[in-house]
Amino acid sequence: MKLALKAAVSAIALGAALLLVSAGASVAASPKAEVTAIMGATVFDGTGAAPRLANVVIRDGRIAEVGPGVKPPRGARVIDAKGEALLPGFYDLHTHWTPSGMPGTTPQIAAAYVSAGVTTVSDFNAAPESFAPRRQWLSTLVAPHVNFAARMSTPGGHGADWADSNTTKWVNTPEAARAAVRAIAAYKPDLIKAFTDGWRYGVAPDNTSMDEWTLAALVDEAHKNQLKVFTHTVTVDRGEAAGRAKVDVITHSLQDQPLDAEAISAIKAGGTSDTPTLAVYEPTKAGPPRDMSDPKVKQSFQKFDYALGNAKALHDAGVTIALGTDAGMPATPHGVSTLHEMELLVRAGLTPAEALIAGTADSARVIGQLDDRGTIQPGKRADLVLIRGAPWKTIEDVRKTDRVFIDGKLVFGPGAPAMTANAATTMSPVPAKALIDDFERADGRSSLDTLRNDDPDGGLDRTVEISQVISRGTEGRALSIAARMAMKAKPNAGVIIPLTRGSIQPVDARAFKGVRFEVRGDGDYALGVTTTSARWSAPFSAGQAWRTVEVPFSALSAMTYRGDKDDKATWSGLDLTEVEFMGGRLGGEKMWMEIDNVIFY
Numbered sequence: 001m002k003l004a005l006k007a008a009v010s011a012i013a014l015g016a017a018l019l020l021v022s023a024g025a026s027v028a029a030s031p032k033a034e035v036t037a038i039m040g041a042t043v044f045d046g047t048g049a050a051p052r053l054a055n056v057v058i059r060d061g062r063i064a065e066v067g068p069g070v071k072p073p074r075g076a077r078v079i080d081a082k083g084e085a086l087l088p089g090f091y092d093l094h095t096h097w098t099p100s101g102m103p104g105t106t107p108q109i110a111a112a113y114v115s116a117g118v119t120t121v122s123d124f125n126a127a128p129e130s131f132a133p134r135r136q137w138l139s140t141l142v143a144p145h146v147n148f149a150a151r152m153s154t155p156g157g158h159g160a161d162w163a164d165s166n167t168t169k170w171v172n173t174p175e176a177a178r179a180a181v182r183a184i185a186a187y188k189p190d191l192i193k194a195f196t197d198g199w200r201y202g203v204a205p206d207n208t209s210m211d212e213w214t215l216a217a218l219v220d221e222a223h224k225n226q227l228k229v230f231t232h233t234v235t236v237d238r239g240e241a242a243g244r245a246k247v248d249v250i251t252h253s254l255q256d257q258p259l260d261a262e263a264i265s266a267i268k269a270g271g272t273s274d275t276p277t278l279a280v281y282e283p284t285k286a287g288p289p290r291d292m293s294d295p296k297v298k299q300s301f302q303k304f305d306y307a308l309g310n311a312k313a314l315h316d317a318g319v320t321i322a323l324g325t326d327a328g329m330p331a332t333p334h335g336v337s338t339l340h341e342m343e344l345l346v347r348a349g350l351t352p353a354e355a356l357i358a359g360t361a362d363s364a365r366v367i368g369q370l371d372d373r374g375t376i377q378p379g380k381r382a383d384l385v386l387i388r389g390a391p392w393k394t395i396e397d398v399r400k401t402d403r404v405f406i407d408g409k410l411v412f413g414p415g416a417p418a419m420t421a422n423a424a425t426t427m428s429p430v431p432a433k434a435l436i437d438d439f440e441r442a443d444g445r446s447s448l449d450t451l452r453n454d455d456p457d458g459g460l461d462r463t464v465e466i467s468q469v470i471s472r473g474t475e476g477r478a479l480s481i482a483a484r485m486a487m488k489a490k491p492n493a494g495v496i497i498p499l500t501r502g503s504i505q506p507v508d509a510r511a512f513k514g515v516r517f518e519v520r521g522d523g524d525y526a527l528g529v530t531t532t533s534a535r536w537s538a539p540f541s542a543g544q545a546w547r548t549v550e551v552p553f554s555a556l557s558a559m560t561y562r563g564d565k566d567d568k569a570t571w572s573g574l575d576l577t578e579v580e581f582m583g584g585r586l587g588g589e590k591m592w593m594e595i596d597n598v599i600f601y
Helices: 013-021 106-117 128-138 174-185 212-225 236-244 261-269 297-316 336-348 351-356 361-368 395-399
Strands: 035-043 050-059 062-067 077-080 084-087 090-095 118-123 144-152 168-170 192-194 228-232 249-251 273-275 384-387 399-406 409-412 435-437 464-471 478-485 492-498 515-523 524-533 533-540 547-552 557-559 577-582 588-601
Touching: 013 533, 035 384, 077 174, 090 249, 090 273, 090 336, 090 361, 106 118, 106 128, 106 399, 106 409, 118 361, 128 144, 144 174, 168 174, 192 212, 212 228, 249 351, 261 297, 273 361, 297 336, 336 351, 336 395, 336 492, 351 395, 478 492, 492 524, 492 588, 515 524, 515 533, 515 577, 533 547, 577 588
Parallel strands: 035 077, 035 084, 090 118, 118 144, 144 168, 144 192, 192 228, 228 249, 249 273
Antiparallel strands: 035 050, 050 062, 084 384, 384 399, 399 409, 435 588, 464 478, 478 588, 492 577, 515 547, 515 588, 524 533, 524 577, 533 557
């Protein structure tokens, strides 16, 4: 999932779900009314109180009144909700908005959550450079509130085994952890995700893990910057370490063995909560029946049993269980997986009411948003879901979504406007500028004010790459790329130049014929161009002397994720997101290249 590949677009669409009109209660008054009255619902408010019949008035995006005797204000939109349940909007604190997910494009992912009644999510997949453009894009869509996580791991750790160091900070000392927290704070993340556990579930060689001193320093520095820390933690020993380091939330199940009293005590003493993400680990969630004679299949069922038991053990000990799913990962679709996670929490031993609170108030609490939302109380943000059923009795009723409100606006269900903006799959393109990068900026950013990214191959053994801007004498400065290739088949290295910040908004390059640049090097290379639908490349070569190379767009060939030729992709010139200079050599060999004055011509 390199940045150069992230523009690949899933073909999965929500179809009728975007325009779904459920049968149900009637709506009166103008949809433009700023005041809404939901009348006669059975309110499960998320506070722990028993469900009760009540009316709820929403004014200016906030809950104004709640009670059985509350009257609808004059001119309010009135929703007759007799026989329905009104709950706080659901949370999902662990999702990945990836192009390989189901669905795989931002507007459709947003719609999937909204249609499921999920009104707040955390995305653990975005690079900090993309936070601002993604926030801007989401503001134009019907979408849940999205918390963005800045990612940290160890060199060779999970999350650093494929990502560049701008997407996932690589730290392995307390000093490096503190510096990384301070560096990413400028991007205004909503939380930090630390990949602390390198256990690969016994099915692959383990990644590196973060030592406890580094983790404790990371947490301390994050808290000084008012940031919560969630950790990728999947083993009991690492869970105990997370508690001692005072991590805010362990994300994932502890699943290598049953929790012991000492580990539970450390987690509880650290004030650490857990989002078990049972939905991503459920061994029966997809495909035909599995062969139980296969040792790996047996192991997956055993780990899931440990995960269920450990979630219940933490809950019984008073550790807060919140809701996350790892949606976006294989066979874990967005939206519906959040609802299924509540079903799985009940399977683990929580009551339906406890599972609902995990998915609402307790999730709001552990992310630090309970003062704003997560319960149905006056003054709270009016993120609400109406359900045709009683999920505190039958948890499966969470799937019976009727209406959804975000910031007091009806966004899904009878009377909601169509999600027109969510029908697109990308942001609207902006005109491409001729100058891509002349490497003259003193701040290390491109001429387009974007952050260049190193792009070595992924895996436990990664090519070692160093890119830096160097002097070119009287010609100014140029980009130097040097690499020592990993011992593997087809090792490679390169540098990506995003055409807009974070590679989110595409550019329209139809006014140009191709890419021109100056280069010198030691052999054969490739120019890569990423679009919102494919990755394209064309070969070029360079020697010791500087030369000018022109690569017309017509010379580019589309490639798949695996680097094979893609015969289905069509070049339009309308949706470019990145330009990359890359090369490969045999394992153990070195490669170098210098690039200057990259333009569209």
